[in-house]
Amino acid sequence: MQxxxxxxxxxxxxxxxxxxxxxxxxxxxxxxxxxxxxVRFAGTLQFGTxxxxxxxxxGPMRMNRSVVIRAAAGLAAYLKxxxxxxxxxxxxxxxxxxxxDFARDTAAVMxxxxxxxxxxxxxxxxxxxxxxxxxxxxxxxxxxxASHNPPRDNGYKVYLGDGSQIVPPAxxxxxxxxxxxxxLADVVRPEDGWEVLGEDVLDAYLARTDxxxxxxxxxxxxxxxxxxxxxxxxxxxxxxxxAGFPAPVLVAEQAEPDPAxxxxxxxxxxxxxxxxxxxxxxxxxxxxxxxxxxxxxxxxAVAVPDPAAxxxxxxxxxxxxxxxxxxxxxxxxxxxxxxxSIVSSSLLGRIAEKAxxxxxxxxxxxxxxxxxxxxxxxxxxxxxxxxxxxxxxxxDGITAALLVAELASVLKERGRTLLDLLDDLALxxxxxxxxxxxxxxxxxxxxxxxxxxxxxxxPTALAGLAVTSAEDLTxxxxxxxxxxxxxxxxxxxRVIVRPSGTxxxxxxxxxxxxxxxxxAGLPAARARGAELLxxxxxxxxxxxxx
Numbered sequence: 142m143q144x145x146x147x148x149x150x151x152x153x154x155x156x157x158x159x160x161x162x163x164x165x166x167x168x169x170x171x172x173x174x175x176x177x178x179x180v181r182f183a184g185t186l187q188f189g190t191x192x193x194x195x196x197x198x199x200g201p202m203r204m205n206r207s208v209v210i211r212a213a214a215g216l217a218a219y220l221k222x223x224x225x226x227x228x229x230x231x232x233x234x235x236x237x238x239x240x241x242d243f244a245r246d247t248a249a250v251m252x253x254x255x256x257x258x259x260x261x262x263x264x265x266x267x268x269x270x271x272x273x274x275x276x277x278x279x280x281x282x283x284x285x286x287a288s289h290n291p292p293r294d295n296g297y298k299v300y301l302g303d304g305s306q307i308v309p310p311a312x313x314x315x316x317x318x319x320x321x322x323x324x325l326a327d328v329v330r331p332e333d334g335w336e337v338l339g340e341d342v343l344d345a346y347l348a349r350t351d352x353x354x355x356x357x358x359x360x361x362x363x364x365x366x367x368x369x370x371x372x373x374x375x376x377x378x379x380x381x382x383x384a385g386f387p388a389p390v391l392v393a394e395q396a397e398p399d400p401a402x403x404x405x406x407x408x409x410x411x412x413x414x415x416x417x418x419x420x421x422x423x424x425x426x427x428x429x430x431x432x433x434x435x436x437x438x439x440x441x442a443v444a445v446p447d448p449a450a451x452x453x454x455x456x457x458x459x460x461x462x463x464x465x466x467x468x469x470x471x472x473x474x475x476x477x478x479x480x481x482s483i484v485s486s487s488l489l490g491r492i493a494e495k496a497x498x499x500x501x502x503x504x505x506x507x508x509x510x511x512x513x514x515x516x517x518x519x520x521x522x523x524x525x526x527x528x529x530x531x532x533x534x535x536x537d538g539i540t541a542a543l544l545v546a547e548l549a550s551v552l553k554e555r556g557r558t559l560l561d562l563l564d565d566l567a568l569x570x571x572x573x574x575x576x577x578x579x580x581x582x583x584x585x586x587x588x589x590x591x592x593x594x595x596x597x598x599x600p601t602a603l604a605g606l607a608v609t610s611a612e613d614l615t616x617x618x619x620x621x622x623x624x625x626x627x628x629x630x631x632x633x634x635r636v637i638v639r640p641s642g643t644x645x646x647x648x649x650x651x652x653x654x655x656x657x658x659x660x661a662g663l664p665a666a667r668a669r670g671a672e673l674l675x676x677x678x679x680x681x682x683x684x685x686x687x
Contacts (some may be wrong), residue, residue, distance in 0.1 A: 143175050149175065150178050150200070156325040157199065159206040159242070169367035185236040188212060188316040189509055190308055191643050194287055194296035196239055198525075200616040204287075204295045206246055207325060212297055213247040213283070214328045215319025217254035219311075220281055222318070226255055228280030228302075231338075233261040235268030235372050235437045236398030237295050240264065243285045246330070253329030259336040264372045264398060265343065266438030267298070268537035272346045273338070275304040275534070276398065289409035289435040290644065292402045304534040306508035309622075330511070343376070349532040350380045353540045354547050355473055360385040362549035363428040364540075367392035367419040370406045371436025377539050386546055390426045392419050402436070409435055409522065410442030410456070416504070420454045429549050431560075434538040440524040440584070441538035443545050446560050457559070460486035460575045460652075462545065463520035464566055465559055466528065469548040470518055471496045477517025480510050483628070484637050484650040485522040488566065488573040504624050506642065507536045508559075522575065522650065564663055571654045572663070574670030578649035578678045588604050588640045588647045591685040595627055595638060599683040604676030606631040614639075636681060647687060651677050 150170050157163045169178055182201030186193050186208055193212055195204045220228060230251045234244035244260055251258035259277065261270060270660040274282040282300040290296070299307050299315065307315065322328065322637050346478050354360075364381075366389035368374040374396045381389055393402050395418060402408040405415045410433040411555030423431050423444070431444035431454060443462050447455035457465075467479055467489055478499035481489045493500035498517070503509035510519035511527060511534040519527040552558055567573070582588055599611045612618065626639035634653040641648050653673045655666040 146175055146178050146182060149182050149183065153182075153200060153207070156209070157205070158325070162199035162205045162207075164569045169199070183185060188215070188312065188319055189642070190248050190306070190312045190506065192296060192298040192307070194290065194294060194643055205670055206239070206242060209243045209297060210246050210250055210325055210328055210330070211322045213250035214254070214321055214322045216281065216283070216299060216315055217251055217256055218318040218321070219315045220256060221254065225280040227257065229257045229277060230258060231259050231261070231270060231277055231282045233267065233273070233278045233282070233284045234264055234679075235267070235284075236264040236400055237285075237287060237436070238400045239295055240285045243295065243297065247283050247285070248335040249330040249332070250328060252334040253331050257335070259338050261342065262338050262340060266373055266376050266382060266434075266539060268439055268533045268539060269343060269346050269376065271300060271304055271533045271535040271537070272349065273342050274300055274302065276342065276345055281370050284437070286437040286468070288437050288439065288643070289407065291407060292400060300535075305511040306506070306535065308508050308512070312631040313360065337361060346532075347376070347379055347383055348528065350540050350543060350609045351383060352530045352595055353531065353544050354384055358547050359550040359554050360547070361387070361553055362385045362430055362546045363426075364389040364430045364432050364546060365392065365419060365423045365426050366390070366431075366439070366588070367395045367416070367433045368423075369393050369405065369410065369415065369436055370397070370402045371408065371434060371438060372398055373434035373438030373538065376438065376471070377434065377542060380539050380543055381546070384543055386543075386550075389426060390421045390422060390433070394418050409491075410440070414563070416442070416444065416456060420452050422452065423451065423454055427552060432542045432545065434542070435524070438538045439536045440509075441526060441541040441545065442524050443559075447560065458575055459520070459522040459524045460488065460573070461563055462524070462541075463522065463526065464488045464492060465548060465562055466520065466526060466541070466544055467492045467518060468566060469544065469551070470528075471498070475517050478515040480513040480515055480516055480519040481519040481521065482510060483626075484639070484648075485520065486573050486575050486652055487635065488570055489520070492566070502620065505639065511535055522577075560567070564660065567657050567663060567666065568660065571656050572666040572670055573652060573654050574667070574672040574674055575650070575652045577651065578681060581648045582645050582647065585645060588645075589672070591647055591687050592625070592627070592640070594636070594686050595684060598684070600628075600629070603629070603631060603636065603680045604673050604683075606634050606673070606677075634677060636677065638681070647685075649678075649681055649685075651681075653677070
């Protein structure tokens with residue numbers, strides 16, 4: 142067994158084109174570190190609907206050039222099997238470790254396979270790549286990014302020619318094509334032959350961002366902005382300048398791309414402490430809003446002044462921003478369908494219904510939301526918003542930020558705030574309070590055990606609220622394809638439990654709806670909502686054994 146493992150590692154080492162991971166693997170072999178080698182060679186990173194994502198390092202269970210070359214070769218074979226020989230594949234990348242190398246390898250493989258490849262001119266936001274696919278008439282796109290994962294991770298996200306991320310059965314067919322790739326020496330990788338795009342593709346994207354705003358709308362909101370050490374700053378500031386907003390005050394310590402993400406434990410605006418520097422900047426600059434992108438700028442976080450909050454600033458939940466943008470679009474006379482994932486607040490459905498608009502619920506992820514027919518607006522609670530589906534069929538943290546700034550400007554002219562509009566929505570539709578129980582694990586069996594426990598012994602009540610229905614979503618529903626998840630409806634509440642698709646986390650999404658008679662009843666309704674959420678979280682953790 143030990144001999145086989147060393148032999149397997151030596152075979153991989155002989156093919157590895159990257160001196161850095163070759164040295165790393167050679168050191169493990171020389172040290173006889175069979176424990177670490179067993180982890181690296183326990184299988185292969187699985188290509189799924191999120192593409193590939195994992196920790197950087199040597200071996201088939203890590204993200205590295207060998208794994209990426211195989212993924213690119215499999216994708217190329219899939220595209221050719223679909224009759225796309227000679228088609229254009231656009232490749233974008235963020236500023237993480239190895240991203241530029243993975244993008245270049247992908248371009249070389251596509252070129253060697255008889256496809257045309259074009260690489261974005263520099264590290265740019267993921268939505269620029271999603272836009273470029275349709276703008277350039279590509280048959281597919283690849284974005285090298287691990288979004289808001291820890292610094293040592295990277296990933297590989299695949300889009301098809303409609304500009305949307307892949308869904309079944311394409312993901313399975315691409316995975317099969319990757320598995321069929323033979324020795325790396327047989328993968329043709331020329332030194333050149335692909336195009337490096339100019340700034341004109343970014344200019345076209347920026348010109349499109351203007352389309353999300355109303356002509357002549359006020360543009361007075363002042364913002365503090367953090368790029369969270371990612372690639373968003375130059376594009377967002379250019380978009381704000383074009384639109385005529387005041388220049389955002391940048392959080393200087395986080396403005397430039399840095400793959401080490403030195404000021405944050407996790408480069409995700411939702412994580413504790415990630416916004417501390419932004420709030421410190423806001424206390425000096427006194428803006429109307431704080432806006433944050435995640436490192437690849439497809440997500441958008443919003444914070445507002447709130448004297449009742451610690452430090453005077455309050456982060457809005459993704460569900461709150463989702464509802465605010467929906468209300469703004471309704472007031473602007475939007476038509477079409479509003480869509481969200483099943484883990485997002487049911488408030489969007491109530492807003493759409495009252496406005497006489499279509500409404501759809503999808504599985505988690507913009508790969509599903511973006512495919513809704515007639516989509517005008519889609520969002521998901523994890524800070525993702527699609528406000529221009531004709532331009533970008535994915536979440537876009539740049540255009541979402543513009544729309545939030547427009548809404549804040551409109552309200553500012555009326556002497557009102559985003560918090561005032563949230564109060565209006567609570568009075569019109571009931572107070573929708575949401576929270577999440579999220580458990581990060583080292584051992585994935587913890588997640589499997591929790592799901593099994595909930596399936597075998599489903600809770601009959603949470604926080605004293607009776608469970609009125611329980612659905613195992615692996616069976617699918619009349620409106621949703623199968624997915625690994627559980628959904629519980631309670632009297633005035635809803636709970637969804639699912640493993641994360643991109644991180645080693647078990648995620649539980651909680652929502653309670655508290656009726657509110659008048660503005661005077663809002664504080665009591667908020668207190669009741671918080672109390673119920675805390676109790677549901679406690680009871681659910683006990684039921685799942687986490």
